[in-house]
Amino acid sequence: MDLAGAVAVVTGAARGIGRGTAVMLAEAGAAAVVLVDVKAEQLTESAALVKAAGAEPVISVADVASLDELRRVFAEVDSRFGRLDVLFNNAGIGEGATDWPGVAPERAAAIVDVNLRGVVLGTQLALEPMRRSGGGVVVNTSSGAAHAPLPPQAVYAATKAGVVHFTKSCAPLAETHGVRVNCVCPGLVETQLLLQDTGGGKIPAWLQPLVDSVELLAPEDIGRVVLDFIADDSKIAEIVTVENRER
Numbered sequence: 001m002d003l004a005g006a007v008a009v010v011t012g013a014a015r016g017i018g019r020g021t022a023v024m025l026a027e028a029g030a031a032a033v034v035l036v037d038v039k040a041e042q043l044t045e046s047a048a049l050v051k052a053a054g055a056e057p058v059i060s061v062a063d064v065a066s067l068d069e070l071r072r073v074f075a076e077v078d079s080r081f082g083r084l085d086v087l088f089n090n091a092g093i094g095e096g097a098t099d100w101p102g103v104a105p106e107r108a109a110a111i112v113d114v115n116l117r118g119v120v121l122g123t124q125l126a127l128e129p130m131r132r133s134g135g136g137v138v139v140n141t142s143s144g145a146a147h148a149p150l151p152p153q154a155v156y157a158a159t160k161a162g163v164v165h166f167t168k169s170c171a172p173l174a175e176t177h178g179v180r181v182n183c184v185c186p187g188l189v190e191t192q193l194l195l196q197d198t199g200g201g202k203i204p205a206w207l208q209p210l211v212d213s214v215e216l217l218a219p220e221d222i223g224r225v226v227l228d229f230i231a232d233d234s235k236i237a238e239i240v241t242v243e244n245r246e247r
């Protein structure tokens with residue numbers, strides 16, 4: 001797909017991989033990038049960067065775990081632009097300061113709701129507007145944690161494995177709706193996610209040795225995979241893992 005003139009929606013766009021990719025979509029020619037996140041203030045900074053990169057930014061403060069709020073996002077996109085070409089389902093959270101199984105049940109439920117429910121509902125709501133636009137591309141953010149057990153982050157890992165499996169099951173949508181769904185599995189990326197909401201701004205003890213053993217990726221390393229999925233019309237239900245280099 002040619003990004004020129006495209007309308008893209010990016011979730012988790014207030015910082016990290018979402019922000020970096022939103023800027024890259026703008027640089028690559030998207031006409032508008034709709035920035036979805038729960039962090040209103042940081043979305044304003046992302047919007048300024050997207051504007052400077054050449055696309056119209058639209059701030060949409062919404063929780064991807066809420067069907068009502070997601071419906072509002074897509075309704076706004078429809079009334080404003082009348083088309084939708086790209087959806088980057090990227091918002092995600094981990095266990096936080098307390099590892100599995102000590103994580104509060106409310107937090108465990110939120111991980112499932114943001115990481116899996118948000119991806120499923122976002123994809124579903126994007127299908128009809130993309131079909132009307134002549135087709136589109138959905139890219140889901142999973143994780144390297146999808147491929148192997150990760151006991152301290154059992155809930156996170158399960159949701160990310162679910163995102164991989166969901167993506168594979170979406171292969172027929174290319175035929176039925178003209179929508180190609182693909183999935184990127186980042187290794188460790190230098191973002192605030194690594195701090196796991198520990199409050200003290202420190203990487204949790206179980207994660208520190210892993211972080212020390214590799215070269216961290218940059219958000220742009222993931223953004224390049226997203227742009228490649230969009231550009232290459234042959235990519236359908238593909239899962240691309242971005243590995244860290246060992247130190």
Ligand SMILES: NC(=O)c1ccc[n+]([C@@H]2O[C@H](COP(=O)([O-])OP(=O)(O)OC[C@H]3O[C@@H](n4cnc5c(N)ncnc54)[C@H](O)[C@@H]3O)[C@@H](O)[C@H]2O)c1
Nearest residue numbers: 012014016017037038063064091092143186188189191193
């Ligand atoms: N950083 C890594 O090492 C790494 C590795 C593998 C996968 N990932 C995945 O990459 C994605 C982006 O993470 P990141 O590293 O940029 O982390 P990040 O914490 O910097 O960014 C995540 C963004 O998602 C937003 N978000 C959280 N809950 C939300 C909700 N309910 N609705 C809307 N927005 C919400 C946050 O506010 C934040 O801006 C996540 O899905 C994460 O699981 C990250």
